[in-house]
Amino acid sequence: MAxxxxxxxxxxxxxxxxxxxxxxxxANNIANADTPNYKARDISFDSMFNNEQSKLRLASDNDRHIQGNSTMGESSGLLYRNPSQPSLDGNTVDMQREQAEYAQNSMQFDTSFMFLDRKISGLKKALTGN
Incomplete structure (x- = not known):
């Protein structure tokens, strides 16, 4: 069994x-916190999911079926963040928010890594019988 x-x-x-x-x-937002007119960006799981889902082609078994082509989700999923306090120089980076989002993302990365590590450990145990 494969x-x-x-x-x-x-x-x-x-x-x-x-x-x-x-x-x-x-990290790019944090690095550009002092760059005039820099617009903070973010990426959400929903935008990534919709982007990947729009790349799928629907299968049809009849030539008269409507083709499942979509133009939605052509971007990479990057979104502009709405500033809570706009800056005079046009920069939309809120350093405290960016640092908090980065720390939260880091913890979620560690959690995902732990789950993946446990999956791999389980596969090793299944293969070796230990």
Whole structure:
């Protein structure tokens, strides 16, 4: 019986990819906190999910069926953050919010990594019998 890693990891590997990408976006916001006219960006799981879902093609078994092409979700899922306190120089980075979001994302990354590690440990035990 073949092992499908896509099913075995239960999506935890994809969640790690999302958390890594979000950490990069948040770190970029923090690095540009003093850049005039810089617009803070963020990425949400919903936007990433909708972006990936829109790439799927629907199968049809009849030529008269409507084709499942979609133009939604063409962007990478990056969204602009609405500033709570706009700056005079046009920068929308709120340093306290960015640091809090980064810390929360870091904890969620650690949690996803722990789940993935447990999945892999379980697979090792199943394969070796220990």
């Amino acid at each position: 092992i499908s890693f896509n099913q075995a990891f239960a999506g935890h590997d994809k969640m790690l990819e999302f958390r890594s990408e979000r950490a990069s976006v948040l």
